Amino acid sequence: MRNPTHAVNFAAPRGFAAAFKADCKETFFPDDPFHKLKHEKPSRKLKKTIQYFIPLFEWLPNYNLRLFRYDLLAGITITSLAIPQGISYAKLANIPAIYGLYSSFIPPFVYAIFGSSKHLAVGTVAACSLLLSETIGTKASPKDNPTLYLHLIFTSTFFTGIFQTALGFLRLGILVDFLSHSTITGFMGGTAIIICLQQLKGIFGVKHFTTHTDVVSVLQAVFRHRDEWRWQSAVVGVIFLAFLQFTRYVRQKRPKLFWVSAIAPMVVVVVGCLFAYFAHVEKHGINIVGDLKKGLNPPSIQYLNFDPQYLPVTVRAGLVTGLVAMAEGMAIGRSFAIMKNEQTDGNKEMVAFGFMNIIGSFTSCYLTTGPFSKTAVNFNAGCKTAMSNVIMGLCMMLTLLFLAPLFSYTPLVALSAIIMSAMLGLINYEEMIHLFKVDKFDFVICMAAFLGVSFISMDVGLMLSVGLALLRALLYVARPAACKLGKLPNSSLYRDTEQYPAGSTPIPGILVIQLGSPIYFANCTYIRERVLRYIQEEQGASDSKTDVIEHLLLDLSGVSSIDMTGIETFVELRRILVSKGIKLVIVNPRIEVLEKMTLSKFTDAIGKESFYLSIEDAVQSCRFSLLPNKTTLEEFLNDVQTGV
Amino acid sequence: MRNPTHAVNFAAPRGFAAAFKADCKETFFPDDPFHKLKHEKPSRKLKKTIQYFIPLFEWLPNYNLRLFRYDLLAGITITSLAIPQGISYAKLANIPAIYGLYSSFIPPFVYAIFGSSKHLAVGTVAACSLLLSETIGTKASPKDNPTLYLHLIFTSTFFTGIFQTALGFLRLGILVDFLSHSTITGFMGGTAIIICLQQLKGIFGVKHFTTHTDVVSVLQAVFRHRDEWRWQSAVVGVIFLAFLQFTRYVRQKRPKLFWVSAIAPMVVVVVGCLFAYFAHVEKHGINIVGDLKKGLNPPSIQYLNFDPQYLPVTVRAGLVTGLVAMAEGMAIGRSFAIMKNEQTDGNKEMVAFGFMNIIGSFTSCYLTTGPFSKTAVNFNAGCKTAMSNVIMGLCMMLTLLFLAPLFSYTPLVALSAIIMSAMLGLINYEEMIHLFKVDKFDFVICMAAFLGVSFISMDVGLMLSVGLALLRALLYVARPAACKLGKLPNSSLYRDTEQYPAGSTPIPGILVIQLGSPIYFANCTYIRERVLRYIQEEQGASDSKTDVIEHLLLDLSGVSSIDMTGIETFVELRRILVSKGIKLVIVNPRIEVLEKMTLSKFTDAIGKESFYLSIEDAVQSCRFSLLPNKTTLEEFLNDVQTGV
Structure with a gap:
């Protein structure tokens, strides 16, 4: 059995405080505002801090x-x-x-x-x-x-x-992030329409008008x-x-x-x-x-x-x-700062x-x-x-x-x-046309804001659009992309077989699946079903009894985090696989995922020897345990025939 | 310049209909219920379909x-x-x-x-x-x-x-997926508590009782x-x-x-x-x-x-x-089916x-x-x-x-x-103790249901917990894990430098960042700031003027999808990088991401030659364009000194 050059790092999980602090920092201080202060003297630190909170002091002295x-x-x-x-x-x-x-x-x-x-x-x-x-x-x-x-x-x-x-x-600048580009485009467009129509009052000098803002009421008021x-x-x-x-x-x-x-x-x-x-x-x-x-x-x-x-x-x-107002102000400030290659702090x-x-x-x-x-x-x-x-x-x-x-x-x-x-x-x-061409769902989000604002009311349109965008975010999360990986010829690269049809199963009996995005309650049922379906499809593809899958390699490089329900799913998946006689192998778990797996004893349950740092290492190891010394099934059968 | 063995597959994007159908199938039919019918004759197809909808006909004939x-x-x-x-x-x-x-x-x-x-x-x-x-x-x-x-x-x-x-x-079985393991544990626990307390009425034979279900009201009623x-x-x-x-x-x-x-x-x-x-x-x-x-x-x-x-x-x-009721019924049905290695259809x-x-x-x-x-x-x-x-x-x-x-x-x-x-x-x-040990946020979700049910009311507790779980899902989505990759010695593997401290920058002037999870409106501001911060940190780490980054490699293997705002972010990021004199290189985009990049002309804007299939390929290519023939800065300086 070939020893992989590098093993998975099973260092003790970080303490809760350390992990929590790191998470909070990423969530609320993604721009690390005090980064520059680290190596300063206390007196300069104070000055810089004041300058940080009151930018006036930053530019006025050099004015x-x-x-x-x-x-x-x-x-x-x-x-x-x-x-x-x-x-x-x-x-x-x-x-x-x-x-x-x-x-x-x-x-x-x-x-x-x-x-x-x-x-x-x-x-x-x-x-x-x-x-x-x-x-x-x-x-x-x-x-x-x-x-x-x-x-x-x-x-x-x-x-x-x-x-x-x-x-x-x-x-909580993060809140503004939830107003997407598409929402703002649609909202601005819809608002512009109804504001324009409202001006008909001024243009025609009408005195009696409606308090509603939607297109129908306004046009009715103008023509009545x-x-x-x-x-x-x-x-x-x-x-x-x-x-x-x-x-x-x-x-x-x-x-x-x-x-x-x-x-x-x-x-x-x-x-x-x-x-x-x-x-x-x-x-x-x-x-x-x-x-x-x-x-x-x-x-x-x-x-x-x-x-x-x-x-x-x-x-x-x-x-x-x-x-x-914040969304408009921050977006415009940011756009011009970018043009001048400066940064604004939201x-x-x-x-x-x-x-x-x-x-x-x-x-x-x-x-x-x-x-x-x-x-x-x-x-x-x-x-x-x-x-x-x-x-x-x-x-x-x-x-x-x-x-x-x-x-x-x-x-x-x-x-x-x-x-x-x-x-x-x-x-x-x-x-809007561009959105329609590139992403239909974004177009729908944009239209929800546009039509909602035009025909119902401004806040309904805005909420409808944000709601749709959130729904989409949750759908992204509930149906993470998984794909079957194949080995590209003459390389050690494993890539999506749908995207790169040249990729093929490295060795019969080994199935490599790549999971993407965080794994947790909203998507773990899906992930389990999807993985089981890959196995079913693989085993159903050829009728030969020899094409039985013996190892399932899960590439977790793209899984950035996992929760308790996700871990339970792995436990359950393993139980199902064991009953089918398939060995589960984990490839390249990220730090947060590995920590939780270790804390919940999943690592111990499947054994540290089932973790590999690269797909190639895992495949090489599995191949030896498939059937002694065979590289491909044919070779093995040849060996058997020639009596080696 | 070394030619990579495999290039990124720039096949024409799938049509909208095809992509939409595939997405719908993954969202609503993840278990592919008619999978088995594909290769059957029409008469058997009908029979199997009836059996599918009315399972009675499946087991009764063999009873x-x-x-x-x-x-x-x-x-x-x-x-x-x-x-x-x-x-x-x-x-x-x-x-x-x-x-x-x-x-x-x-x-x-x-x-x-x-x-x-x-x-x-x-x-x-x-x-x-x-x-x-x-x-x-x-x-x-x-x-x-x-x-x-x-x-x-x-x-x-x-x-x-x-x-x-x-x-x-x-x-829409997907809805049940949003009731997480932690929510159910907490909800069941809380419900059990209040139901037990309600039984004090029967045990003590009290006749006057409250209609409220929370712990305080019930205990008050019993003791009053x-x-x-x-x-x-x-x-x-x-x-x-x-x-x-x-x-x-x-x-x-x-x-x-x-x-x-x-x-x-x-x-x-x-x-x-x-x-x-x-x-x-x-x-x-x-x-x-x-x-x-x-x-x-x-x-x-x-x-x-x-x-x-x-x-x-x-x-x-x-x-x-x-x-x-559905969550309870489906969870229990599923658990026992798994024990017997069968599957239930939610x-x-x-x-x-x-x-x-x-x-x-x-x-x-x-x-x-x-x-x-x-x-x-x-x-x-x-x-x-x-x-x-x-x-x-x-x-x-x-x-x-x-x-x-x-x-x-x-x-x-x-x-x-x-x-x-x-x-x-x-x-x-x-x-609950297990949750506390492994995942604090899951514990909070569980406690929200438990305490909410016990002290407020059952539906408030349930909604509170589901709301927290959704908030967490959105936070996952809004703050996707990004990490800096380093090359592990004696291999061509690039891994998170935090997790594998042995990994190092392959060549000065090249920074490799891995992004995870889908990129879209809720997280793209964060992603842009985070990437810029990595560049800042990298350039700030050493004071030498020679440590300027010339290439930024973004590994997108883990990015399963992207929306319009995400694409805009890449356009913007590139503009910033260009103004800093840094070249942007994309490594291994997944099929859906590449489709949208192509449709929105981003691919043409940065040029197909900026896409690579593996980090190693990209690094090898970049190194030639850094400074003629240098492998490390020292070598280059040596070369200059020795007058080559």
């Missing part, structure tokens, strides 16, 4: 005039986007327009202190604004009781902040009130929309002219204001924003409403919008978002995060640090102090055109 | 007198258990005792026709009886409105039947009514319990005397009846069952109550008890249970399944086929026709002793 020039330009550019977006999205959330401007003043300063991304621009987002109004609107009407409604919006923003901060401190349509409004809206879409087209063709599309919304607002002021548009049925007070954010901490009657709805709105970002929203809810701001559009403009405008957010905050302050009343002439139709134009870019139908 | 002798004995033995258990568990479900006897008459016949297990004995079960009474009791009081309560029990049994049949036909305690009842109860426990002890010591414990409950009932009859125990505060009518099951189909008011509770009770079993409960609900039976205790007795009594169930059914018929009134004298305290004794055996504390 210089050259960087400031870039950030100044970027800051002014994003301000020109922040004003129209702030007003528009506040309208989408059914709150007075001034709160949209407030929300672009305080939060950018908070983010500049705690945020780790260099390119993220802080602001309100369309999807969350609509989601907020949809959820809060079920309990308080923005029309009949605007004060209560506004206070509930603040409260829900407060809960969002608490939730985001808590997730960040608990290092045909008598309220104003052609003047529609003409202005279409002209603005055409202008905005044209600037987007210019940007696509000439990426260097990105600033044209960046300032276009501001141009629309300014032109709209001038037009409204001089043409007295209100008399022609074009509504304006109206009534924007001068002055900075008033405190709103006293308005937080913890009345048990409204608690469920504010908490729910806080959690759902918090999750969506958990730190969450804490920054959380602080931003908590402080925001105290100072008359509603939900803010890092919106796609604004961040992209910030990046393109050449921002270098979070200072661009500070610039934006300062510009907003000046606007609030001196210019706010000017914007009161903004026609609502201009805002609708701005929102529509922004949303049209979010319907990523190319990605 | 003979010898087998019948065994089954007759087993059938009589389980009848002696069925009568006391039937009465006891009906009391546990708060319905008249006679319905417990009815439930052992019709269902066994149904199971004999459709059931695939040879050893399973049909009957009512304690856990589900209590669960039913707990759930239905919230909507209808068994005391104030016994008729409505009884009808709701029938309705819920009907729903259980529909649910089980549907699951069976939809081949100390004035109702009857010492006579307690004495009789303790004597019976001691006798029953003694027979269990005998069985453990002498397995051949299993029949002693099998008939012990019947002995207790008969002795109890005689004692009650002659001693007029009612006068001494010992309650008897009372009023058992002669006659067979009356039809109950007209009593099924689909009133929308009660629908939620009956449907919920039907689903939860159905799932629990989906067929579900259909059989379903039919049993549907027909049962039409004929005054309540929820039945294959109870642990009865099946074990059946097996030990030497049953050979499902005929033992038929015998039990016939015996029950005779009992119902002629003997039922005799059992009306059964003292309640005797039933309590029987239930208690049966339940004490279900608290598997050894298994």
Whole structure:
């Protein structure tokens, strides 16, 4: 019997504490944030730790005039986007327009202190604004009781902040991982559709509208009130929309002219204001924003409403919008960091978002995060640090102090055109087609979000899609891929016989099966049945009595972990195999699997000599125990015939 | 550059239909039930198909007198258990005792026709009886409105039947896989505890009791009514319990005397009846069952109550008890089949249970399944086929026709002793200790069920435990094990360097990482961060500038599938690596992963020459492109110094 060069390492299992610590570290600190501190002196350690928690201290000491020039330009550019977006999205959330401007003043300063991304621009987002109004609107009407409604919006923003901060401190960035690429594509697409349709209200100047967000209700509301349509409004809206879409087209063709599309919304607002002021548009049925007070954010901490009657709805709105806002903010921050070959820390970002929203809810701001559009403009405008957010905050302050009343002439139709134009870019139908081509299940997950959001409601669509994605994850887990391995000719490689048909059974009587993915309660019945079926198929394939399987080699290289039910399955499998006269051989168990096998005495039960480090070693050993000295059956029969 | 012996197989991806069919087959037909039919003639195919769906036709034609002798004995033995258990568990479900006897008459016949297990004995079960009474009791009081309560029990049994049949036909046996070994251990233990405590009512002869099932409420109820305690009842109860426990002890010591414990409950009932009859125990505060009518099951189909008011509770009770009953029945059937080296078909079993409960609900039976205790007795009594169930059914018929009134004298305290004794055996504390030693998380899952059932309620405990188990499954999926591979000296094996510290980096500048488990949305952020951290660690380990990584080899042998987000992650990872000047090499992708990589053009993007079939091939190829002709850095430096 050939001795294998290397044996399986049966070192004593790690203690529970060591294993638990290692697991926790992988689960919650996969990025190993304190990695760099290991070899530092205590004084530097403290400094680095402070810098870790407050990134401001990391970049501010090295800040210089050259960087400031870039950030100044970027800051002014994003301000020109922040004003129209702030007003528009506040309208989408059914709150007075001034709160949209407030929300672009305080939060950018908070983010500049705690945020780790260099390119993220802080602001309100369309999807969350609509989601907020949809959820809060079920309990308080923005029309009949605007004060209560506004206070509930603040409260829900407060809960969002608490939730985001808590997730960040608990290092639960993992939650965001459960919003898959497909879910986000579908959710964004669906949201864009319904937000666009909602803008028909503004474009046509309709006054009576529905509070529902689904496609059917919105279209019904628009067409039921045909008598309220104003052609003047529609003409202005279409002209603005055409202008905005044209600037987007210019940007696509000439990426260097990105600033044209960046300032276009501001141009629309300014032109709209001038037009409204001089043409007295209100008399022609074009509504304006109206009534924007001068002055900075008033405190709103006293308005937080913890009345048990409204608690469920504010908490729910806080959690759902918090999750969506976080997903958007983290995804965009991460994307741009990758472009610049930097890394962002998801958990730190969450804490920054959380602080931003908590402080925001105290100072008359509603939900803010890092919106796609604004961040992209910030990046393109050449921002270098979070200072661009500070610039934006300062510009907003000046606007609030001196210019706010000017914007009161903004026609609502201009805002609708701005929102529509922004949303049209979010319907990523190319990605959907790509999903359909590559992975049908991902396409279904995407469509669940898309159709769910469009036809039912935003949170139902989101939950449906996440639910499907989780179901898929569980199915992955419940039906792990197993395959039969064959030896490739002229090599010692064993590969899936389905994938590499050249692979063949090394020696009759030996069956090699590879198991993949963790083995545990959800899949172990399947694994047992599947392995037994492989044996059945193998023995059924040829009718000759000589093709009886004597050894079953299980390659566990791909099995990363196992639980108690999994171990029981191995015990059971072995019992069945013994009764069939088949010997079970384990190949290359990973450290965690081997530990559990040893702890549960399975290793002792089948004997350490049944463990091998490579398939080749195992096959070579088994071949000697098959029948004395035979290499293949023919050779053996030859031997018998020639009387050796 | 060395040409590898075998290249990765880039065959065209399977069509969607083929891949979908294969996936569906693995998900729903893992046991490939029609495997044997493939090579049969059409006439035999039909016969085999009928035999497949109605197992009765499989064993009945070969049935003979010898087998019948065994089954007759087993059938009589389980009848002696069925009568006391039937009465006891009906009391546990708060319905008249006679319905417990009815439930052992019709269902066994149904199971004999459709059931695939040879050893399973049909009957009512304690856990589900209590669960039913707990759930239905919230909507209808068994005391104030016994008729409505009884009808709701029938309705819920009907729903259980529909649910089980549907699951069976939809081949969703997979659902039962989600009740893990640990969950069942904990659930059984917790249930046993609360059922035992409930029996204190019978033992002490308390009349006023609580409808709650948790430990605290039950103990409070027992001790609050100390004035109702009857010492006579307690004495009789303790004597019976001691006798029953003694027979269990005998069985453990002498397995051949299993029949002693099998008939012990019947002995207790008969002795109890005689004692009650002659001693007029009612006068001494010992309650008897009372009023058992002669006659067979009356039809109950007209009593099924689909009133929308009660629908939620009956449907919920039907689903939860159905799932629990199925898990118990399938687990026990499977265990005994394995002992005899036979296989049971989970989906067929579900259909059989379903039919049993549907027909049962039409004929005054309540929820039945294959109870642990009865099946074990059946097996030990030497049953050979499902005929033992038929015998039990016939015996029950005779009992119902002629003997039922005799059992009306059964003292309640005797039933309590029987239930208690049966339940004490279900608290598997050894298994719990074992779980604690081998797998802490499994222990937590088990304790969640145990404590949840004991202190809150049965369905909360069950859901808590299943929820934890699912959370764990998702965590497994979200944090897949990755490891750095090192080459073992004197071999071409690459193994985890943590597990085999002898393994070392083959050549400076090449880093080999092995990924395990499926890659998709829930874990791809983690995977990207983890891989980047490995690079960071590797480059940070030595300060020399020469230790720069030039090639990253990703071994994907263990990655059984990938989704769109996973592919995006690879695209992103490659972009980061390119910017760091590192070349990405993929080793041995499995068929499904390679298909998706090809469909999404990732293969073209990194080039087919970056795919290798084995790590050794990849390393050999990379080494030539590192720096011309160098094998190790030293050699190269030597070469440079010596001026080659």
